[in-house]
Amino acid sequence: MDVVELLSELVKFDTTNDPTRGIKPPKECPKFILDTLNSWGIDAQLIEKDGYYAVYGEIGEGNPKILFMAHFDVVPVNRDEWETEPFELTIKGNRAYGRGSADDKGNVASIMLALKELSKMNLKEKVLFAFTGDEEIGGALAMHIAEKLKNENNLPEYMANADGIGMKPIIRRRKGFGVTISIPSEKVKLRGTVKERKFRVSTPILETRHAAYFLPGVDTHPMIALSHFLRNSNVLAVSLEGKFIKGNVVPSEVTLKYLEPGEGDEVEVDIGLTRLLKTIVPLVRAPIKAEKYSDCGVSITPNLYSFSEGKHVLRLDIRAMSYSSEDIERTLEEVIAFNIPEAELAVKSNEKAGYLFTHPEDEIVKAMLETLEKFGEKAEPVEGPGAADSRFFTPYGVKAIDFGPRGGNIHGPNEYVELDSLKLLPEVYKEVALRLIGG
Incomplete structure (x- = not known):
């Protein structure tokens, strides 16, 4: 054989x-x-x-x-x-x-x-x-x-x-670190037009879905693109669906249903979801300091979203030349305190791993x-x-x-x-x- x-x-x-x-x-x-x-x-x-x-x-x-x-x-x-x-x-x-x-x-x-x-x-x-x-x-x-x-x-x-x-x-x-951010759903009714927009992954140089291979400036992450869209418009999120697979796998596609405020039908939007998704951009740009040099630097990718027990849950994959999660947690806490102070943060890593x-x-x-x-x-x-x-x-x-x-x-x-x-x-x-x- x-x-x-x-x-x-x-x-x-x-x-x-x-x-x-x-x-x-x-x-x-x-x-x-x-x-x-x-x-x-x-x-x-x-x-x-x-x-x-x-x-x-x-x-x-x-x-x-x-x-x-x-x-x-x-x-x-x-x-x-x-x-x-x-x-x-x-x-x-x-x-x-x-x-x-x-x-x-x-x-x-x-x-x-x-x-x-x-x-x-x-x-x-x-x-x-x-x-x-x-x-x-x-x-x-x-x-x-x-x-x-x-x-x-x-x-x-x-x-x-x-x-x-x-x-x-x-x-x-x-080393890899897993981050979970959860925020309560906060629904209100507003008038306007409901629309949908799909955001797709793009890896034009190296075809992969592995989060550690994702390179900002070359690749397009659908969740980061979605966040950028929300931050640069006055729309509000209604719901989010996507081809979510695993914490370290970039989803190939996500679909945002959103409301464009104005004349139209009364629609239930989710303020909590909107604020969480808007916070993705500052989260992935958080100034995390590593312990040692890396060609790849520090990478932060938002690869999983779910809704459970009245809360929206976002999971980030972080890679850094660090043993401890203390600096990572401290930096992310600053981002969350400024953007979504009502959110809960949990950072997981195996302290026995290097x-x-x-x-x-x-x-x-x-x-x-x-x-x-x-x-x-x-x-x-x-x-x-x-x-x-x-x-x-x-x-x-x-x-x-x-x-x-x-x-x-x-x-x-x-x-x-x-x-x-x-x-x-x-x-x-x-x-x-x-x-x-x-x-």
Whole structure:
């Protein structure tokens, strides 16, 4: 079985992770990973935590040298936007389309095949591996594994977190923070004309829906555009609907129903909703200060809206090179106090998680660059936009990189992986392990 065949089998499993709809990745996919590894003579165990699964194991002898990690859960799909069946690998030229092909089942398949070859060798030090099923909702399993290894004095020296893109070692990645802002509905009746306006996402350079890849000034976020429209008109919101998927997924489209005051029918408008939506612009421009430099700076995107128990609820995704949420909360409180003082604010982050910030001269970076050069790939260490599970290991001193194949449309429709890069990955991961172990 080659990497494309193995990826095809993995994509068939619908491992959608969508807690807002009570959907968890089923046990079948990690069981398939476990059984496949076992059939190759590789011992592994199934870990369960709160209904989510991971596969963990070790090969080799001696001290733990490197951990390979990847995740098999995927974000929800909007089938209306897909040109192919998302849970069936479809090959067109050098591209293989399917949910998870790039994020992150291509990496799962590649590591599995690398382990198959490494397991046949007399390794002087241990290679650890983990495949997790909750990365897309925060990575509690990765945190659990990191803590377990720390308590057992079994932490690896290095980590290759196979959750990157572009065939370049990612040495910096920001931490993610979740923000919830809620405001009571306040309905009044006014006369005027009811109209509707749709606002659509635009990503003209890099096609993606991943919030961490959103670049202000290049991309158009429908919720930010909607807010700008409200702030520059005298209309009032009646209701809001949209293709909301997940906290770190930019909605492809939102529809605002609004009232243009004047002569006409009496219509119920919502002052609370209007004020909340108008506040999006100052929220996404909040002057949040990070602890370390980032090419991507601080990004703030409003990706989820809902109405519950008489309150409008807006959820923001924030990415910053910061460990603590204190400065973020303090800055957002100033924005809310000025614009919507009656609103409630909650900032969530995992205080046990850090960010990725590895020196470009570190051994794992050099091992990856030398390996890539061996296979004809020219690369420099880069910063990646999104957060990843390596952030649970870096606070313990593990030197980490994130890595993955070339591909596109991460978290978006028609996600794909480029086959020429995918086919190299099993050998790349094997070579990196051998260079670090000295085999």
